Amino acid sequence: MGSFDLKIISKYFDLPEAKDVDYYVQHGGYAAARKAVRMDPATILGEVKASNLRGRGGAGFPTGIKWGFVPQGSQTVYLVVNADESEPGTFKDRHILFWNPHMLIEGMIIAARSLGVRNAYVYMRGEMLREYPVLQKALDQAYDKGFLGERCFGSDMALDITIYRGAGAYICGEETALLSSLEGGRGWPRLKPPFPAVKGLWGQPTIVNNVETIANLPWILENGGQAFADLGVGRSGGLRIVSVCGHVNKPGVYELPLTVTGRELIEDVCGGIRGGRKVKGVIPGGVSMPLLTADELDVPFEFDALQNDERIREVEVQPGVKFDLGGGRTLRTMAGSGGVVVMDDQTDMVSACWRILHFFADESCGQCTPCREGTGWLTKVVKRIDRGHGRPGDVELAASIADGIAGNTICALGDAAAWPTLAFLTKFRDEFEAKIRSSTFVAQQRAAAEQGAP
Amino acid sequence: MTAKQLSPEIEARIQQLWPRFPPQNAAKALCIPVLYLAQQQFGMVDDEVVDLVAKRLDLPAAHVRGTATFYTMFNKKAVGRFHLQICTNIGCQITGAYGVFDRCKKRLAVDNHGTTEDGNVTLSEVECLAACGFGPVAQIAERGKPDIPLYFENLDLERIDQILDALAEGRVPTELGS
Numbered sequence A: 001m002g003s004f005d006l007k008i009i010s011k012y013f014d015l016p017e018a019k020d021v022d023y024y025v026q027h028g029g030y031a032a033a034r035k036a037v038r039m040d041p042a043t044i045l046g047e048v049k050a051s052n053l054r055g056r057g058g059a060g061f062p063t064g065i066k067w068g069f070v071p072q073g074s075q076t077v078y079l080v081v082n083a084d085e086s087e088p089g090t091f092k093d094r095h096i097l098f099w100n101p102h103m104l105i106e107g108m109i110i111a112a113r114s115l116g117v118r119n120a121y122v123y124m125r126g127e128m129l130r131e132y133p134v135l136q137k138a139l140d141q142a143y144d145k146g147f148l149g150e151r152c153f154g155s156d157m158a159l160d161i162t163i164y165r166g167a168g169a170y171i172c173g174e175e176t177a178l179l180s181s182l183e184g185g186r187g188w189p190r191l192k193p194p195f196p197a198v199k200g201l202w203g204q205p206t207i208v209n210n211v212e213t214i215a216n217l218p219w220i221l222e223n224g225g226q227a228f229a230d231l232g233v234g235r236s237g238g239l240r241i242v243s244v245c246g247h248v249n250k251p252g253v254y255e256l257p258l259t260v261t262g263r264e265l266i267e268d269v270c271g272g273i274r275g276g277r278k279v280k281g282v283i284p285g286g287v288s289m290p291l292l293t294a295d296e297l298d299v300p301f302e303f304d305a306l307q308n309d310e311r312i313r314e315v316e317v318q319p320g321v322k323f324d325l326g327g328g329r330t331l332r333t334m335a336g337s338g339g340v341v342v343m344d345d346q347t348d349m350v351s352a353c354w355r356i357l358h359f360f361a362d363e364s365c366g367q368c369t370p371c372r373e374g375t376g377w378l379t380k381v382v383k384r385i386d387r388g389h390g391r392p393g394d395v396e397l398a399a400s401i402a403d404g405i406a407g408n409t410i411c412a413l414g415d416a417a418a419w420p421t422l423a424f425l426t427k428f429r430d431e432f433e434a435k436i437r438s439s440t441f442v443a444q445q446r447a448a449a450e451q452g453a454p
Numbered sequence B: 001m002t003a004k005q006l007s008p009e010i011e012a013r014i015q016q017l018w019p020r021f022p023p024q025n026a027a028k029a030l031c032i033p034v035l036y037l038a039q040q041q042f043g044m045v046d047d048e049v050v051d052l053v054a055k056r057l058d059l060p061a062a063h064v065r066g067t068a069t070f071y072t073m074f075n076k077k078a079v080g081r082f083h084l085q086i087c088t089n090i091g092c093q094i095t096g097a098y099g100v101f102d103r104c105k106k107r108l109a110v111d112n113h114g115t116t117e118d119g120n121v122t123l124s125e126v127e128c129l130a131a132c133g134f135g136p137v138a139q140i141a142e143r144g145k146p147d148i149p150l151y152f153e154n155l156d157l158e159r160i161d162q163i164l165d166a167l168a169e170g171r172v173p174t175e176l177g178s
């Protein structure tokens, strides 16, 4: 695969010089933005649409289509880059921000031109203590060079970019919660519609895009949307950045063609499983996404394939009863945030499931009852199974709680807790049941029954 | 006791950020940045700090308090001189974070969110720090000092012992960070 060698965003990873604006410019940087500020906004939008760029923040929504939702003739439009990366298992945006801040800034200038944006923000996760000064310095340099400010590259386009730092709340990665937070309050999600592209920050049309999504724009403008589309497969253009963690020999952040399968990712890219062990489960895109078993890894880690490939088992509510995503659609998994978590054959799947649930219960903002109550209850049930106090029927109970959360909440955090739980229960049910069979609760029941027996 | 006052640095930052927001929305938008800076100055965000920020930005104290309590990075009560924060989320859990965390609990003789008797270290379990490939991972904050822009990665019992030793000596082991 020749395109394995192509690097778009990752070409500056591990290259400290690239943080400097002069180095970046000498190597062709900001040429696309310089061109963009004098281009017709509609032409840029056309390229982005043709590129088949899909959002890298989790949902994989086509970027050009999203931009097209901004009402014609809007006076004030905001651009907000989602740099809140906090989906467990995901560490690619932080890597981009640290190694390649100028490519993000350049992408923002291009997006701002197309969307008619005067003020753009980067909502940066508060815990990114190392990345914040790097991006701030890159911004200062871009201002000094006249790339930003009143007259970008000497044109009549004005653009200010401001970093807004979060303060510790996973939910602020959800775009409407992010906007609530940026307005200066609790990070509470809002009901959609209206979508932010129509009514977002301070009630104005707002485009929220992920760091990686935006950082792809300079390449698209330079090489054309069609070239980007050609790099991808089907309805997904370009390459994809994944972060791989867990029990592999070479964890890290990799930019790869969308045709790479889970098995190739683990074996060829990440040097296989540590200690010569075998793989047991793989989360393909952050902990919100249903995990895959060892025999489901020959599917490309691409948006549509992970959703539709029949080699991936459908998630069930009970054995034989498929989970309904709505409208009769079933759930396999999704590409999500690109955060790949690889678990070897020694991993305790019940413990892993509990830790994921513990996270969601803690991070629920508490606005909707199914999410607030459901995640807490679910965590309690799975925890007691994990700690050896499970009761007969707990697997069914957990599945029914999860099913009751899914689809019944304001934002997708509810689904994010329910889906992976159902996948663990569908694919590793025997581990949960084995823990229940050997639990103290079952032992006490048995002892009581024996005592009571004549 | 002299009343608390926001530092001149915070004033300067407010002046700098204000024009970046629409005039009618700026005060509210500055709530989180100012709370963050105030916490660096005072070590925590208690009622007094909330009132101070509310007064400066001319916002209802209830709004500022509600905002402060929503975010985990705002400490509602005093933390130790060092705040040791260890991720135990999935990527770190499966590479041994709970072993590392238990070692900290034992050596410091505290529970999660507890502070050592001498007030030197507060220990907290935190969620994914987006450094999962190199887990278990920790971050350290020192009261009254600027952010420490380092991640302490690939922790095992030996490395966490070195970190705890350094904190006991009153310094952040920056040589162990990346």
Ligand SMILES: Cc1cc2nc3c(=O)[nH]c(=O)nc-3n(C[C@H](O)[C@H](O)[C@H](O)COP(=O)(O)O)c2cc1C
Pocket: A054, A055, A056, A057, A058, A059, A060, A061, A063, A082, A083, A084, A085, A086, A087, A170, A171, A172, A173, A174, A175, A176, A208, A209, A210, A211, A213, A214, A411, A412, A413, A416
């Ligand atoms: C609970 C939750 C957390 C999210 N966290 C993030 C995040 O940390 N970063 C991100 O880019 N998108 C996150 N998203 C997705 C955003 O809501 C939004 O779809 C995305 O930023 C849009 O950008 P894109 O189209 O470029 O992907 C999250 C969504 C949910 C429901």
Ligand code: SF4
Pocket: A171, A188, A189, A363, A364, A365, A366, A367, A368, A369, A371, A372, A409, A410, A411, A412, A413, A414
């Ligand atoms: S689903 Fe959960 S996180 Fe989302 S709005 Fe409802 S309570 Fe808040």
Ligand code: FES
Pocket: A088, A089, A090, B087, B088, B089, B090, B091, B092, B093, B127, B128, B129, B130, B131, B132, B133, B135, B136, B137
């Ligand atoms: S899981 Fe620990 S840093 Fe991501």
